Amino acid sequence: MRGPRVTDTTLRDGSHAMKHQFTREQVRQIVQALDAASVPVIEVTHGDGLAGSSIQYGFSGTPEMELIETARLEASRAKIAVLLIPGIGTRQELREAAQRGVQVVRIATHCTEADISEQHFGLAKELGLETVGFLMMAHMRPPEFLAEQAALMESYGADCVYIVDSAGAMLPDDVRMRVRALKECLSVQVGFHAHNNLGLAIGNTLAAIAAGADQVDGCLPGLGAGAGNAPTELIAAVLDRLGINPGLDVFKLMDAAEYVVAPIMPYQPIPDRDAITIGYAGVYSTFLLHARHIAAEFGLDPRELLVELGRRQAVAGQEDWILDVAVDLARAEQKVACPRSGRATDRDERSSQ
Amino acid sequence: MAPQVKVAILGSGNIGTDLMYKILRDPGHLRLALMAGIDADSEGLARARALGIPTSHDGISAVLDDPEIKIVFDATSARAHVRHAPLLREAGKIAIDLTPAARGPYVVPPVNLGQHLDEPNVNLITCGGQATIPLVYAVSRVTPVRYAEIVSTVASRSAGPGTRQNIDEFTFTTARGLEALGGAEQGKAIIILNPAEPPILMRNTVYLVPAVAFDQEAVIASVEKMVADVQRYVPGYRLKSPPVFDRRSTPWGERVVIAMLLEIRGAGDFLPPYAGNLDIMTAAARQVGELFAQHLLGIREEAVA
Numbered sequence: 001m002r003g004p005r006v007t008d009t010t011l012r013d014g015s016h017a018m019k020h021q022f023t024r025e026q027v028r029q030i031v032q033a034l035d036a037a038s039v040p041v042i043e044v045t046h047g048d049g050l051a052g053s054s055i056q057y058g059f060s061g062t063p064e065m066e067l068i069e070t071a072r073l074e075a076s077r078a079k080i081a082v083l084l085i086p087g088i089g090t091r092q093e094l095r096e097a098a099q100r101g102v103q104v105v106r107i108a109t110h111c112t113e114a115d116i117s118e119q120h121f122g123l124a125k126e127l128g129l130e131t132v133g134f135l136m137m138a139h140m141r142p143p144e145f146l147a148e149q150a151a152l153m154e155s156y157g158a159d160c161v162y163i164v165d166s167a168g169a170m171l172p173d174d175v176r177m178r179v180r181a182l183k184e185c186l187s188v189q190v191g192f193h194a195h196n197n198l199g200l201a202i203g204n205t206l207a208a209i210a211a212g213a214d215q216v217d218g219c220l221p222g223l224g225a226g227a228g229n230a231p232t233e234l235i236a237a238v239l240d241r242l243g244i245n246p247g248l249d250v251f252k253l254m255d256a257a258e259y260v261v262a263p264i265m266p267y268q269p270i271p272d273r274d275a276i277t278i279g280y281a282g283v284y285s286t287f288l289l290h291a292r293h294i295a296a297e298f299g300l301d302p303r304e305l306l307v308e309l310g311r312r313q314a315v316a317g318q319e320d321w322i323l324d325v326a327v328d329l330a331r332a333e334q335k336v337a338c339p340r341s342g343r344a345t346d347r348d349e350r351s352s353q
Numbered sequence: 354m355a356p357q358v359k360v361a362i363l364g365s366g367n368i369g370t371d372l373m374y375k376i377l378r379d380p381g382h383l384r385l386a387l388m389a390g391i392d393a394d395s396e397g398l399a400r401a402r403a404l405g406i407p408t409s410h411d412g413i414s415a416v417l418d419d420p421e422i423k424i425v426f427d428a429t430s431a432r433a434h435v436r437h438a439p440l441l442r443e444a445g446k447i448a449i450d451l452t453p454a455a456r457g458p459y460v461v462p463p464v465n466l467g468q469h470l471d472e473p474n475v476n477l478i479t480c481g482g483q484a485t486i487p488l489v490y491a492v493s494r495v496t497p498v499r500y501a502e503i504v505s506t507v508a509s510r511s512a513g514p515g516t517r518q519n520i521d522e523f524t525f526t527t528a529r530g531l532e533a534l535g536g537a538e539q540g541k542a543i544i545i546l547n548p549a550e551p552p553i554l555m556r557n558t559v560y561l562v563p564a565v566a567f568d569q570e571a572v573i574a575s576v577e578k579m580v581a582d583v584q585r586y587v588p589g590y591r592l593k594s595p596p597v598f599d600r601r602s603t604p605w606g607e608r609v610v611i612a613m614l615l616e617i618r619g620a621g622d623f624l625p626p627y628a629g630n631l632d633i634m635t636a637a638a639r640q641v642g643e644l645f646a647q648h649l650l651g652i653r654e655e656a657v658a
Contacts, residue, residue, distance in 0.1 A: 051541075054543065055500075055502050055562070055603070056502065056558070056560065059602070059603060059604055086520050086521070087520055087523075087543060087545055087546070088543050090524050090525065091521055092521075110548065112509060112548040113517075113548070115517050116518075118517075119518065119519070120521075297599070312549065313547070313548075313549035314547075315549075317543070318506060318545055320504050320506075320556075320612075320614070321506075321556075323597065323614065324593060324614055327594045327614065328593075
């Protein structure tokens with residue numbers, strides 16, 4: 001085994017937990033710390049990628065292009081990456097990010113929709129950027145299917161394709177089979193992005209590396225959507241113990257997690273009951289805070305919303321479906337709860353016995 | 354029988370074929386005189402022949418050869434329409450453009466159809482635009498709208514290769530339509546493809562940030578009226594609930610945001626009912642064609658079916 005390239009996405013996936021309120025100063029400090037610890041790639045974007053600033057996902061406190069530029073100026077060795085989700089971001093924002101000095105673009109689609117990314121890979125290559133394809137919600141399709149989608153991204157110009165466990169729903173065997181399928185089918189690199197909703201982010205990252213993953217993602221100290229991602233400082237420590245540390249400074253990353261990121265986090269993402277439900281039901285990790293907000297307004301348990309969203313096969317970016325489900329569930333509960341004066345429903349009769 | 358105008362459909366793919374069925378089911382003042390494609394073996398042309406509609410697989414030339422054809426629905430591609438637009442114009446034919454080419458002004462039937470009846474070419478924006486612009490307009494006609502954001506979620510199966518290869522154009526064009534026709538100061542559009550089985554109905558969410566304090570009852574009444582207007586040509590157009598008023602933080606401070614959850618069930622003329630995104634395009638095209646036909650025939654103010 002050899003050490004994978006580690007991309008830190010505190011400043012992108014962590015943006016969800018921060019409700020997209022990272023400031024220039026925070027970006028400056030975090031990039032400085034990661035760069036000093038020899039992290040080779042740092043992703044900086046709104047949590048939902050370029051142009052994600054919206055009512056649907058939450059508005060950015062500081063325009064992302066300013067944060068990207070700040071990161072670029074601060075990094076001496078690390079490359080700066082951005083996320084682009086076709087359907088949300090467009091080639092227009094990609095051009096602007098490239099003008100601000102971005103070197104890597106990670107282009108993400110739902111794991112069945114790789115063919116909407118062709119024009120974006122095309123432009124990225126024209127601009128001379130390194131390209132990574134992201135197959136999101138990859139737990140929803142089997143390994144062979146994902147390999148076909150990954151091959152499409154490779155044909156469009158991806159230098160690496162990731163299996164993305166957006167829901168934190170995979171078990172180590174799920175990861176191993178998917179990474180292996182891509183390794184067998186592609187001639188470019190393969191990556192893996194974990195979420196910790198079932199407490200398996202580090203375990204799954206190790207399973208991916210054992211299966212041949214060339215790139216993995218982390219966040220200091222796991223600051224990301226849902227229960228967060230694999231903590232970058234933990235990835236470094238574990239790779240070091242495995243004897244495959246790709247050059248990361250373990251102590252500096254621990255310090256960065258503890259003294260730079262932890263003090264500004266609104267909370268430490270952990271697999272609490274709502275986050276576990278996300279992994280269990282297989283829904284997009286970023287639904288966490290939105291589901292809590294809407295559940296509170298409608299007097300519902302967020303877990304009811306999340307399980308129903310999983311049943312309806314919601315995909316990445318469908319935060320507006322949370323409101324749909326809340327409206328439907330609230331209406332259904334009224335139907336059961338209201339007719340007390342008339343004929344009691346079965347549920348009322350049972351509960352009164 | 355009502356007087357009729359000869360029309361042609363250019364493009365024998367899914368959209369052109371669905372439009373053919375819509376016109377045949379409810380012709381109004383339209384007489385479908387030609388279905389033109391470029392593939393002699395296409396299913397659309399075969400279906401047209403079986404129904405006794407004259408066909409051609411020679412592209413636009415058969416359309417240009419018949420001087421009696423006054424209205425042409427172009428359901429080909431943006432690139433093809435860029436080529437077709439000047440030819441149709443020179444031939445004195447009105448073009449109703451279902452592609453994103455946008456050679457002529459944008460049209461959404463219940464918003465501005467009457468204003469462009471003397472134009473040689475009108476454009477139907479995008480499916481997301483046809484779906485959501487009426488709701489944005491319904492609000493902006495009672496209170497100014499600072500910002501309009503729409504999220505269109507369509508079944509993967511209903512998104513053809515044209516949409517997939519040009520997804521950015523959906524975003525740009527729809528956002529421009531929210532501003533130009535919807536009346537929003539600033540527009541933003543997001544599109545999501547969902548592969549769930551069975552396929553989901555087309556879903557749109559419209560979020561609006563009004564510019565000033567507003568009367569919620571007036572908004573609800575205007576939206577209800579607009580939904581009824583759209584339902585006259587798209588029967589499967591419905592809001593899942595009355596508008597939701599939710600306090601959110603926005604770049605303009607903490608504001609009451611209006612959220613509307615819209616679902617569209619297609620009529621199932623040719624395309625399956627889940628493809629409400631395609632149905633609203635063909636329904637709008639037929640509606641626009643009908644009004645142009647009435648205008649050409651000198652019929653005024655007739656109730657549009």
